[in-house]
Amino acid sequence: MAPDELASNGLDQVRDIIQRLQAPIPDLPTLLALLGAPLAALGLLPPRFRGHNQNALPDGAFKLGRHIPPIQEAILLKVAPTWEQELRENDALLLADQYFCPDSFWCATDEAGDIALLAYSTLLSTPLTICSLRLLSRLTREYPVDRLFQAVFARKGSQSALFTQRECQKRSIQWEDCVQNIVSVPAKVANAALANKIAIPELLEHGAYLNNLCIRCEQLICSLSTAPPNSDIVSAIAYLLGKLVKVGVFPPTRPTSRSQPSFFLSTLSSIRGNLRALNDTQYATLWHEILDQLPSISTTQSILTSLFSSLSIGFDSDPGVAPNARIKAEASLLLGVVGHLGEARGELWDSITSIILNRGWTEWHARILVCWVAGAQADNVDDATIGAWLSAVVDVWSSPDHIKYSLLSQHQYLTSLLLFTISYLPPSSPRLSSIGLSPTFISGVGTYIGHNDQAVRLCGMLAAEVVAHRTGRDLAFGNWDSEGPGKVWARNLRHKLQFRDIDALLDEDDVDIDVPTSAEQAQVQVTEGHPTREPTIVLATESGYDSDDSLIGYQSEASSRSASPTPSELAEIEKEPTLNVGVKKVARPVYLAQLGELLRSQAGPQGKDDPHHADKIEMALNCAEELIRRKRNYGTELEENVVNLVYALITLQDNYDLDDFESKRQAALNALVGCCPQKAAPCIIEQFFINQYSINQRYVMLNAIAIGARELASLPIPPSASSVPADRPSFPSKLLPAHLHTKYLTAGDTNRIQQITDSLSRVAIDKSKSDDGDKVPGIARERRLRINQSSKITAIEPSKKNNQFPWQNAPPVKDTTFTEVAAEYFIIPFLNRFWLFIRDEQTREERTAHLSGRARYHGAGTGLILNPIVLSHFLSTMTVLVHAAQNAPEWLAIIAPEALEFALTVGTRPISLPDDDDDDDEHTTETGQSPEESARNKEASVLSASLELALIVLDGAKEVDDGRSLGLEHTALLIGTGEWAGTLFARLESGIKAEGGGGAQDMKLRWAAAGVLLKVDEITSKWRRSMIDSANI
Incomplete structure (x- = not known):
């Protein structure tokens, strides 16, 4: 066979596999064969499934990038909803998972990495289900971001192509798509879980997922630091950090809960360890290059702000007077991550000065930042950078707007930052002398001294006195030891200026200084702690003998019969494969x-x-x-x-x-x-x-x-x-x-429909009428409008896009509610069919009414619909339907009057001829009994069910429009219902018993009749005058 013909046949086979996966699959072996052939062509078929590769694909026929996405789509949308349970029971679910998350045996292969990249795109572009979330959870655990980076940039045998311009552009686009997918996982998972009411796997929760992503990102940076430098790799990592900034993993303050992710809070320990373990400067240099290539200044400021707020400071504790090694360690961390600060770094210098000078930090931060700016090394203080930094601090500190509008904490922070910066300059520094004589500083001191707040005035006085002392001039305001606002802070700061943190000695204990927050401690307890079983407590009596004479066993006679097998043993015997050969x-x-x-x-x-x-x-x-x-x-x-x-x-x-x-x-x-x-x-x-x-x-x-x-x-x-x-x-x-x-x-248990109707009737009768607001129509209507007021915030539908997949343009599936289908598909068809059935049954009875014995047809015979047992259950079902449809738009105009007429007719009119063979007297009419006789001879169960239906209709009418529609538009029906309930209640009170009554049934009938009377009286008393006027018209 020619190579072209062979390739064509191979493509046809692949298309046939995809089409068959999208169509109904007859059995499990067929599904396994369809799933096994493409995996075998890629070399990813697990060994135990090789027997299912019956139709192997020719070499080169299967294209991974072209054919894997439609197969993944077919598995998610067609195969998984139908076959997932069957695959799990037959231990074959791994075969379907290989198309999304190849197992660890093939994890290092290029094909596995490509499949994982495509799996993220397919899973996030299709509707998320429980199966999708399970696969995403596996991908998150087995194919994190560093493994995906390797799949994009570090393919085996293609290192030389990494530096070609076309290949770099292709890899860059693929990496951007990958980053966009992985950072959008938490939001899409949360939306799908809320819409479909499914649980979110622990690995896909917002905080856990993003914190894990941050950890793997730092591990990726660490692994890349040992590779040769490459600008494309640095740009790729900078793009990843830029996306992480947009999803909020670089918060400006330390998180207070587990659901708030933080990049540096998750990775600072690892960063410190890598800076200490890697003696060369490659790791730190890579961090410097990444920060320099961030896409925007706002991104740089967000990352640096989060880094400064995540420093392991002592919170409420005082830093102390002597040089603090913890401060120097944090300054060394900043030096390793951000690098040396200088005006030559341009945008980075502007970002850092803006962050440090325009935000309110603590004294810990001030000392750390000044130590870092000075170089964090005692023998190599960067005087030039310190001088430039001092000029920037003085400009902000002397600003009239800052002096006038800032809070006291901001004044004290900037004053501390200014004086700590001055302490790092020698007295002979020309930059320090120029500051003492600069008009900006002098005017700032004057503005401070003229401030109304004594604590703020102390900031200017202390700065002026320290600068004068450092430059050899005499200036002493005195009175620093007295008590007053700000005096304690000023005295402590004067003592701390005598030492520099850069002179402290570092040891191993000072480097590992992470201080976990309460949220971190709670997370550690959740992830690492395991509940322990409480020890069993054994109480012994004083005598050491806790038995009871009544529990003393006795020896029974041995039985010659063998013990009967238990149900579990019988089930095991039934499942024994050696006993079920051929079954x-x-x-x-x-x-x-x-x-x-x-x-x-x-x-x-x-x-x-x-x-x-x-x-x-x-x-x-x-x-x-x-x-x-x-x-x-x-x-x-x-x-x-x-x-x-x-x-x-x-x-x-x-x-x-x-x-x-x-x-x-x-x-x-x-x-x-x-x-x-x-x-x-x-x-x-x-x-x-x-x-x-x-x-x-x-x-x-x-x-x-x-x-x-x-x-x-x-x-x-x-x-x-x-x-x-x-x-x-x-x-x-x-x-x-x-x-x-x-x-x-369980034979005597009440059926569920009867439980529902009893509950509905009880609620309808027991409703409280003591609320005065309900008696005033204006107040009731105002309250109803207030409760049912629509939200002022309206969701805006997203604009339609020409998406690649058809289901993305389709509107979301809306669940059907009962109010939408109640009248058309449930209640009205049920009633119409019942009236037709009654007509046909009564016609049959009339045709055989002149006969006797078995030749005479009886519509209410045993097992038929008009039998009291079935008819009462039918009425109870209608009661449940009418109550559930109370909010339907057709309720007042159609459902309520039709249901009330149905209840009244069944409760008063004869539905079948009496089952009496001797009823041949002349006084018996052709239509049977009179309404009074029919009501008297009705079965108690049918009467009570009819009254309950009427009660629910009347209660619903009272709730919806206060009974107006029934009272004014169906007056005769309402009054007839009241007369029926009143007559029946009077007869029950006089001692007349209904057929099949007595006991609980009699009490239920009396109770339902009284409830209908009450509801009719409430409606008629409300609309009596309007009912009379409409009757006259």
């Missing part, structure tokens, strides 16, 4: 279509005869809820499969007595309604009114609708019915097996 394991579904196939496996060619049918159903139920929620907002896969999944889950039967079958099926249906309400809710509503389901299946459908609605409305959901009350006996029977024990123990 096919059911694969975990990774697509919703596969989940549907597992749920519908009974309808396959083998059906129930399939020996793995039970395993398929169990695997599907175990993965259903997690898989459905994972596919939310992930393309159109959920919308395409939601209807099939609803059908499969509703019709599923527990033929194999699987563990937690009902709870898992219910959770899956809840997830379908919560994740795709526009498709799942109408489908469930349609299936509910088909006469082929049992009561249990209808309960599952109603529970899914109600719980899914509350999930969409962000309302709390009560715990499942399997929770055991505290007063329930732990062992109802010692003779039952464990699974039967659990079954009967």
Whole structure:
């Protein structure tokens, strides 16, 4: 085969791999084969996966820079959301991670470095997920900035190309992109974590990430100091420091918390050690060159300000009178990092004088800075630099604006800086003599002496006296030993001027002088400290014998039967591979279509005869809820499969007595309604009114609708019915097996929908009416407007850019709220289908009304929708839906009147002919019973559920518009509801019992009727006059 044809075939193979990774993948071996071939072509395939490289790529067909980004994109957007769990369970996740963070075995290779560089770009340009954060955390740990610098500038076998102009430009652009990516990680991670409500890994937290980046940056500078000098490398490091300045790692003051990163606070110990360990000057020289090539003066000032504030000073302690070795050590540090200061350094001199003279520092800083300016060496004091420095200090100290407006601390700092600078000049220095005679200094002293504050006057008097004494002139103001404002400071400063810190002797103890802050100490405790277990305390009695006679054991007769295996032992035996030879394991579904196939496996060619049918159903139920929620907002896969999944889950039967079958099926249906309400809710509503389901299946459908609605409305959901009350006996029977024990123990628990409706009714009735503000419409409206007032700060949407990736131009996915879909997809379809169902059922009953016995159709028969058990649950579900939709825009005009009419109709009108074969008398009407007789003979559960629905509607109307819409636009409906509740309550009070009532049900019915009466009275008393006027019109 010709080389061109071979290369073309290789490119086609690579394109095919990328396309197949972006499409649904049928099984795990196919995925491993697709991932293994490109890694094998790069030489990065782990040895244990070489068996999956079935279709090897030709040499030279795979281009790393061209083909790795689309593969990384496909893994993040297509493969990881679907296959990550499966890869982790099969210990194959390393194969996907190799495309982002090659493991330590290949870390030193050029290909690994290039992949890491591309991984940063791909991860930060795609939506960040939990998988992305995990990979970013690994990259941060295994491929820090010094390793990325090596990948850009120190490739093996290309050192000669490093100095060509074209290669340098290419590397410089690549490095700038790399730096831009690594410094933007904390912000993008924080935004993604807030938007997606996911936890941030510890390594990616703002403070920890940037502090670690600073440490690795200093290590990079240290490693580069031993290499030959190169201007491109210095420019690259200066660019990195400039970006770090913009993200705030060079703060002007020492941080006070762990979340505030600081470059020098993290690296000063290492910098001191490197300055001391490296005897040559290469490390210090590299620092000098970097500072000289910083991109702007503001960047230089930010770095130097942070360096000065990070010096290990003694805070509140006094520096002392004698020469201080700690001050000289810090001055030596400045000398090593910044270098000798002189006017010849131009911009650096201007930056340092601006920082030191225009900010308020302490006396420690003044002594350190003067010692550094003098050269930090006793035998080599730089008199020229000291003289120039003195002139700059005098100009600021004598400024009239400074004398008039500065605070006392700034006056004392600049005076200390001036006098410490003078102490380093010999008396015969011409620069010192010129200062004493300069008009600027003399006028400054005069302005100081004329100041109103005595402490400020002392600054000028002390400076004048010291300068006169150093130049051989007689000037003594005296009275320095008296008490007064500023006198103690002046006396101490006069004594300290007798010594110079540059004359101190340094030893090893004076060099390591880092003083950790409280934030650093807390961070050390978090990262290095490990919680220790408390020692076990054993209390012994005085007699040494703490046993109880009632606990003395006795010898039992030995049984000839062997011990039965425990459930854990049975599970281990079942998993034993030698006992399950040839047994096919059911694969975990990774697509919703596969989940549907597992749920519908009974309808396959083998059906129930399939020996793995039970395993398929169990695997599907175990993965259903997690898989459905994972596919939310992930393309159109959920919308395409939601209807099939609803059908499969509703019709599923527990033929194999699987563990937690009902709870898992219910959770899956809840997830379908919560994740795709526009498709799942109408489908469930349609299936509910088909006469082929049992009561249990209808309960599952109603529970899914109600719980899914509350999930969409962000309302709390009560715990499942399997929770055991505290007063329930732990062992109802010692003779039952464990699974039967659990079954009967939880059989009497109240269902979750009933718990919700009971809670809603209780809250509606118990609402306090004592607040006078709520009784005044003006105050109530003003309060409501104040509470609902929108924020005055409006977020400005960023301008749209023509980004490379399509998802960057797409708007963010907005979660569906229940108020958006309540009327269209839940409540109104449910009510409309119910009315149609009632019409059809009553028509069937009328057609067979003349028959008797089994030939007569009864719509409220056992298992049907109009049966009191199902109908009451249906009403409770509608109550939950109406309450959750209270803030919907259609609530007042559509939802409230329709729901109230539904409750009133079901509670008063006959929904089915009575189940009485002897009802053939002439006085029986064709329509059945009268409304009064129907209300009397209604089941107590249906009546209480109808009243609860009416109560929630009335309470919501009272909350939204104080009942105005119902009272004025639906007056007859409101009054009819009140008459119904009043008649029913009067009959209950007179002793008439409803069918199926008694006990708690009777109390609940009486309570609901009273609540409806109260709500109707509140609304009618509020709008009675307007209701009468509208009725007259």
